[in-house]
Amino acid sequence: MKLNNALTDVTVLEELGRRLARARIAASLTQADLADRASVGKRTVERIEAGGSVQLVSLIRVLRALDLLETLDVMTPDEGPGPMEMLERQGKVRRRVSSSRKAGVPGPTATPWVWGDER
Template identity: 45%
Template structure:
């Protein structure tokens, strides 16, 4: 299964769990052994493989124990800054996002609305 934007959160978690299960089995490790190696409880390990919601740090620990942590670079690649943005920022790094300002209509003097 490919991860697409149309996949529900539950479906993504289930697929992650399935893939972790397959990597664990390929390395001939039990859930308990992998859980101990990763430093998580065996219940957490079972929850990950079932596709239940768990803390991100638990998944990272399991990926590290399976020697898959380096694949996180593929998951979230380092962002590239556009040359135009670098020029505008004069070498500084952005700290905040800005909202798009609505172009205001020609401002008219304020009135109560009952004058004619």
Template identity: 45%
Template sequence: MKISTTLTDAAVLRELGQRLAEARLERNMTQAALAEEAGVAKRTVERLESGETATQLSGFVRVCRALGLLDRLDSLIPEAIASPLAQLELRGRQRQRATGRKAALAKAKQWTWGNEA
């Protein structure tokens, strides 16, 4: 199944769990062996593979590392590359804050002459 925006969160978690289980089985590993290599409890591996939402992201990362899938996570959220104009504005510094909704709304207001009520 392709992961898309039409799937519910639970369906996405189930699909990811199924893919982890398939990757584990391709490597001929038991859940216990994977848990030991990843440094997590066997129950964490069981939860990840079943798509339960009670798992932590750190456990997911450890399991992906143990299965040799960690480098694929880079394509999940690619590194942000600032536009040339943004790079000039930042002058080599890293952006620390978002402008926020208030500034966006101020830009969206329609311009008036000032004498309209």
């Protein structure tokens, strides 16, 4: 099920519980094993998987124990750099390109310069 704003809080909690239960089973962990790894009670794991309300710190511990803590980055992405910070990172923008030939030395296709009356 895709989570969206139209779902009730209870429905979202139940879906999160189902997903965490699948992750636990895929990791070959019992609820008691997960509870030990997460330093929470077995009842807390049962409550999470049943879609019950738990403290946020308990959910974080369970996510960490299942190696799913990085999924919170998707949920709450870090704010990117502000406009001033981006400008400071850029430094000066190059506006010209210098030529690779030395000054005063004509290029291979250049003809020597002469005065107009010497032609």
